[in-house]
Every structure is written in structure tokens, then in C-alpha cells.
Amino acid sequence: NAGVTQTPKFQVLKTGQSMTLQCAQDMNHNSMYWYRQDPGMGLRLIYYSASEGTTDKGEVPNGYNVSRLNKREFSLRLESAAPSQTSVYFCASSEGWGQGSAKNIQYFGAGTRLSVL
Amino acid sequence: EDKVVQSPLSLVVHEGDTVTLNCSYEVTNFRSLLWYKQEKKAPTFLFMLTSSGIEKKSGRLSSILDKKELSSILNITATQTGDSAIYLCAVGNNNAGNMLTFGGGTRLMVKP
Numbered sequence: 001n002a003g004v005t006q007t008p009k010f011q012v013l014k015t016g017q018s019m020t021l022q023c024a025q026d027m028n029h030n031s032m033y034w035y036r037q038d039p040g041m042g043l044r045l046i047y048y049s050a051s052e053g054t055t056d057k058g059e060v061p062n063g064y065n066v067s068r069l070n071k072r073e074f075s076l077r078l079e080s081a082a083p084s085q086t087s088v089y090f091c092a093s094s095e096g097w098g099q100g101s102a103k104n105i106q107y108f109g110a111g112t113r114l115s116v117l
Numbered sequence: 118e119d120k121v122v123q124s125p126l127s128l129v130v131h132e133g134d135t136v137t138l139n140c141s142y143e144v145t146n147f148r149s150l151l152w153y154k155q156e157k158k159a160p161t162f163l164f165m166l167t168s169s170g171i172e173k174k175s176g177r178l179s180s181i182l183d184k185k186e187l188s189s190i191l192n193i194t195a196t197q198t199g200d201s202a203i204y205l206c207a208v209g210n211n212n213a214g215n216m217l218t219f220g221g222g223t224r225l226m227v228k229p
Contacts, residue, residue, distance in 0.1 A: 004159075031215055040126070042205060042219035043160070050214055058216065090159065094215055104149060104215050108159040 002026050004109035006091050012115045013081045021076040021112050023091030031094045032074035033058075033106060034066060036087040043090065049074055081116045088113050119144045121208050121220035129226045134196050138223045140206035141188040148209040150189050151217065152180055155203040163191075163204075196227045 007022045025032065030051045035043040035058075045058030049068040063085060065077045074093075078085060089112045096103025120143040130136055142150065149167045153160035164173040166182035166189060173180050177194045193200055203224050207217040 033216075035219075040221050042121070042123075042221045043207075043217075044219070045216060048216060096215065102165065104209060105151065105162050105165060106215075106217060107162065108153075110158040 004091055004093055004107055006089075006109035006112050008112060009110065010113050012117065013078075014117055015082060017081050017116075018077070018079050019081065020078075021089055021091075021114075022073070023075065023109060024073045025091075025093040025107075026072065027093060027095070027107065028071070029093035029095050029107075030071070031096065032068065033092040033094075034064075034074070034076045035090045035092065036060065036085075037090060037111075038087050046076065046089075081114075083116050086114060086116045119208060119210055119213070119218040121206055121218050123204075123206050123220035123223050125223060126221070127224040127226070129228065130196055131228050132196055132198060134227075135192065135194045136196060136225060138191040138193075138204050138206075138225070139188065140191070140220055141186075142206075142208045142218075142220075143187065144208050144210050144218070146211040147184070148211045150182055151207045151209070152189075152191050153205040153207065155205055155222070156201075160205055193225075196225075198227050198229055201225060201227045 004025045033048045034046040047066040049055045052071045091109045092106040094106045124139045152163040164180045171182040203222040206220045
């Protein structure tokens with residue numbers, strides 16, 4: 001029961017470097033999400049994909065891009081990393097979109113701890 | 118803009134104590150309120166409360182939604198050291214698809 005798998009678990013970058021965070025889910029979920037978590041600020045949505053083939057901006061999209069590669073995989077790319085992007089990044093998925101039921105529950109991966117120096 | 122505020126920010130109790138965590142929200146078109154527990158890694162789902170399901174219970178944990186007061190509480194009775202975690206509250210908006218707005222969390226520490 002892998003659920004939501006994120007790679008890598010840890011990463012240190014220098015300012016200006018680029019990298020891609022990978023996320024895959026094996027629950028056949030339609031919707032996927034990328035969040036960042038900073039101390040005392042809860043989880044803030046960066047981008048989401050309501051269904052395969054669609055992506056949209058969340059609350060804090062600047063400096064990031066995403067790709068919904070297929071139904072299972074949703075990647076997050078930092079083109080030119082900045083110290084302000086030091087954070088813990090979580091990927092999540094849910095079965096449904098816009099339906100008031102258990103299909104809305106989001107399930108999270110273990111996170112990627114990113115430091116940008 | 119939707120808003121979720123949790124209190125207290127942190128809490129230290131001893132094993133066996135009962136704790137109450139609070140979550141208040143402002144949302145234009147309420148759909149649901151979710152509670153998550155976050156230990157060292159991924160947030161794990163605890164409860165979802167909706168207009169048709171305002172009370173949930175699982176073992177020592179229970180949660181109530183007060184739609185009039187725009188708030189929810191999470192109660193933990195007979196706390197154990199394994200309850201130490203950050204507890205996150207999130208709210209869904211019918212106008213926003215399946216996006217959730219999270220509060221800042223309450224950090225609970227249970228001492229032996």
C-alpha cells in the first residue's frame with residue numbers, strides 16, 4: 001500500500017539551480033496537489049490538477065511549474081531556486097473533484113525537505 | 118479569501134489529560150471541514166465534517182462542527198504520548214472545486 005510517493009526526501013540546492021520534485025500515486029485518484037509547509041503557516045497550495053490533462057494555480061504559484069504527466073504522476077519544478085523556496089513540500093491526491101463526499105479527502109505523501117542556500 | 122485559524126498554537130499536557138483543539142473559519146460557501154494529524158511526516162486524515170455529518174468519533178478522538186459559530190473542536194481524551202503531533206484543520210469551499218484551505222496547526226505535546 002504505497003499510496004502517495006514523493007522523491008527525493010531531502011534536497012539541498014544553491015540559489016539559481018533547478019530541480020524537479022516527483023510525485024506518484026497508486027490509488028487511481030483523479031486529482032493531485034502540491035503544497036508547501038512553512039513553520040506556523042500550515043499548508044499552502046502551490047498548484048493542483050483536478051484531472052489528468054489539467055493544471056491550475058493555487059495560492060502561491062510564483063517560481064514554480066507543474067506537469068501532470070499521466071493519471072499517476074504530478075511533478076513540481078523549480079526553474080531557478082531562491083532561498084524563499086526553502087520549505088517542506090507535500091504532494092497529495094484525492095479521488096474526486098467538486099463532489100461533497102469522501103472523494104474529497106486528500107491523502108498526502110511523506111514530503112520533500114528542500115533547502116536553498 | 119477563505120481563512121482558517123487554529124488555537125492554541127501549541128499545548129503541553131500530561132498523559133491522561135483531556136485536550137480540546139479549536140478551529141474557526143471564514144469561507145464563502147462551506148462544503149466540509151477536515152482534521153488531519155501530522156507526526157514527523159505526512160498529514161494523515163482523521164475526520165471530515167459536513168452539514169450532514171456534524172459529529173464524528175473514533176476511539177478517544179471526537180470532533181464537532183458548529184456551523185452557527187463557524188468553528189469546530191477536536192477533543193482527545195485520556196491522552197497518550199503517541200498523540201503528540203501537529204493537528205491541522207482544513208476547510209473546503211463549494212466555489213473552489215476540491216481545494217482546501219489549511220489553518221496553521223496546533224502542536225500538541227503529551228508528556229509521560
